[in-house]
Amino acid sequence: MIQRFFILCSGADTNILKDCSKGEQNKYAGIGATVFFTAIMAFIASSYALYTVFDNIYTSIFFGLIWGLLIFNLDRFIVSTIKKRDSFKSELLQASPRILLAVIIAVVISKPLEMKIFEKEINQVLLEQKNELTLANKDQIALQYDPTIANLNQEISNLKTEINTKEAETNALYDTYISEAEGTAGTKLLGKGPVYKEKREKHDAALLELGQLKETNAQKIAGIETQIANLNLEYANTVKDSQPIIDGFDGLMARINALGELAWFPSFFIFLLFLAIETSPIIAKLLAPKGEYDLKLEEEESVLKTWVTQKVEQRKLLLSTDGELNEKVYSDIKSEEELYMYKKKKAEELLKLQANRFHDIQVKSL
Known part of the structure; x- marks a missing residue:
């Protein structure tokens, strides 16, 4: 079986x-x-x-x-x-x-x-490619967020610099009125005279402005830091959402390419x-x-081919013979007078019928 x-x-x-x-x-x-x-x-x-x-x-x-x-x-x-x-x-x-x-x-x-x-070697190649794609994907996504985050960090730096500058100015005014009180600078007079009071007032005003500036800038910095945190979170979510695409990078074409590596x-x-x-x-x-099978198959094909050829030749001969017979028959009929007179009579009848039909149509049209 x-x-x-x-x-x-x-x-x-x-x-x-x-x-x-x-x-x-x-x-x-x-x-x-x-x-x-x-x-x-x-x-x-x-x-x-x-x-x-x-x-x-x-x-x-x-x-x-x-x-x-x-x-x-x-x-x-x-x-x-x-x-x-x-x-x-x-x-x-x-x-x-x-x-x-x-x-x-x-x-x-x-x-x-x-x-x-x-499969194991291909998986290793795919893992390396996925790691490269992950890093490249993070870098590519970061290009969308890094400029904005850098600008926000620069704003924070500018606000802190503004505070530091104001603080330095306030400290300088403090040193000035202390030196005036000690008589080591300014009028060189020891004690708290009019000049000392004037410089003390300037320092106190600057100190008040420094406090207000710190409070204002601290609020601005907190708002900017919130924006940066939101952008970092959005960046992390974008990376997380795109990671399944990279993880699924192990289809047929990827494996064929990995096999080529x-x-x-x-x-x-x-x-x-x-x-x-x-x-x-x-x-x-x-x-x-x-072999024996080939010989027998060749014999059957030869028999079939011979039979088909014979049938074709017979049909050709039959067609030729039939044509010759038809030609002879019609040639003999052509010379018979009775057949001629019969066909002549039928032709006359047909012409009469056609003439009558044409006459009737003309009468109806009048």
Whole structure:
């Protein structure tokens, strides 16, 4: 039963093959087994590749099954259409388009399995790329907020500088009136005279202004710091919202590109392995000598071709003979007087009917 199933997979004519030797049947069963297991590998590979796209196992298995059946049908068609000829060159020429198609199928099958085999290495490459994207994303988002935050920090710095300047002026006035009281500067008179009072009043006024300035600027600084805190929070939320996009950067195209970042040597040999599997039925048919099945198939094709050619020639001969007979019959009829008189009579009747009909139409139109 298994042998019959694999023979069915090979695309061979079971009616012809059942009358062949066991060795011939085993050969085509082996070819069919290769076609079948290649389709199984295609199903597994496509299911994994589609799982990286859909993230749904049932959808991936469904479309993977369709892809596996498609590959199975293609391989079966390729193998079944290669026929043994008397010349190896003609066989190779016949098989060359099929070999090219087999190479394409091998590439399609091998790539998803390569991604699965090198999954850990690909994940490492993707992790590095995600880290780079995260840093680049933060820098890119920061460009939207940094200028505004820098301007706000500069405003805070200006307000603090204004306070420090006013405080320095107040301290200078304090030193001035103290020096005046001590007699070490100004009038050089010891004691609290009129000049001392004047300078003391200036200091007290400046001290009052300093207090008001500190209070006003402190409110401004608090408001600006609130704006900066809000901007930092908005920046953090923007980074947080965009991070899932980066975390999801592990789709099919990303994994294929990551696979390209790895050493090509192992991937190349995996591709060669699948290429050998995919082309093995074709190569086996090309290298195998013409067997019993091929001879019987060629005989049936020859019988069919001869029968069709015979039918075509018979139809041509029948058409030619019928034409000659018709020509002779009508030639004999042409010379008969009775037929002439009969057709003349009918023509006269027809002309009379036409004349009467034309007369009736003219009368009605008047």
